[in-house]
Amino acid sequence: MREQPEQQAPPVQRLRVRYAKRGRMRFTSHRDFSRAFERAVVRARVPVAYSSGYSPHPRISYAGASPTGAASEAEYLEIGLASVVEPAELQRRLDEVMPVGLDIVDVVESAGGALADLLQASRWVIDLPLPPAEVEPVVRAFLAAESVPVERMTKRGIREFDCRAAVLHLSVSPGDGGARLELTLRHLEPAVRPDDVLTGLRAVGGLDLGTAPALLTRLAQGPLDEASGQVGDPLHPATSTGFRA
Template sequence: MPRQPEGPPPPPVVARVRVRFAKRGRLRFLSHRDVARAFERGLRRAQVPMAYSAGFNPHPRISWVGAAPTGAASEAEYVEFALSAPVEPESLRSALDASLPPGLDVLRVVPAGGAPLAERIDASRWQVRLPGVAEPVLRDAVAELLRRDGVEVERATKDGRRRFDVRPAVILADCRAENDTCAILELVARHTTPAVRPDDVLTALDVVAGLRPSAPPEPTRLEQGRLLEDGTLADPLAPDRNDAGRLVGKSSA
């Protein structure tokens, strides 16, 4: 007879909410695991009625989507919570935001519904600040990258070094000048496997044009969402719409 956990089963899930939050300032150096732990502590402090998994080691039912890499700031991180009791979204947002450290800022909470959150996100829009790089130099490098059909880069992974093609993930790339000695790379990248991160695109710019910033780049994710035909991203927290056929990869009715 297999062992059974003691005590009553956890309360059922009665509601789900989706959350957009930002990772700002020095907290951009948090790993995804650090962010997850901070949220679990914040949820307890805010007394959010979380639903828990069953078994001998119950865990709050939290679903993460597309976490930004360590070292990258973000204005568009997403997570979904399963709740054991109904909660007013704005009250949850305010209480959770107050319970998290400054720099992990809860921007919006909405009831979950329609397509799963993971199906609403397949691309990101990034802004990468490049101190020490003049805008004309960056513009020439970006133009060369966009001319190529493929650009392979190499990255260290837990399974060793891996080579992959960056170019198919780059949907849009442009640049502008912050000042004479700092350029801004603006990038829309499709989510692929392996994920193509801003540092991979910078490595590709080095491969095709020898671009090497003299100071550490400062990437910030501005948006995540479904890629539309015009290169913009649909808000993943928006209600489902009848014109979803305009999304890239969907057929029109």
């Protein structure tokens, strides 16, 4: 009979981590980040817990990762530990060994429940290389539409969905050398991303960015206050009335 693998003890502590992707690290894919984080865990001598089975892996779960090419101030993961570490100490040790631009912003004890369930909405800014006066009528047309169908390639092939349904707030203001969109998205299934909203803006108003890229930055993601439309802090939901930058 095949020898059974050693069974690993369950984690004695679970910590939730907020991290940021800044500067050129906006082009880091989720897979690239997970590899960098797991290397940092080893270098920082973090007592991470491992799963059981023939191929044990570190008990790290990721939630709500931003798309490649988008900067973010609000990315989240949960890590299970084999021995207790103070959250502030874990933050310090990890941030010392992470690549510049992949920054550990906050670490707290897990409050139980699923982290993904707290990530109900995201707040974004999108910087466009266009004058605000050119973008404003397109935004008005988008908001006036009952639905804006777009298509995107997914793992299951090309899928059509309504990107307007996920938009809770969309406004335009002058930015650095162009227009800045402020966007709040409800997290639906399938997920609507900021680039889907740009596709929708092209569909309803012919928004043409040419060859210049739009710069996407996620400022917050977390629990949604339906009354105010604010996106809260998932690491401090009990005391949060809005996202703490």
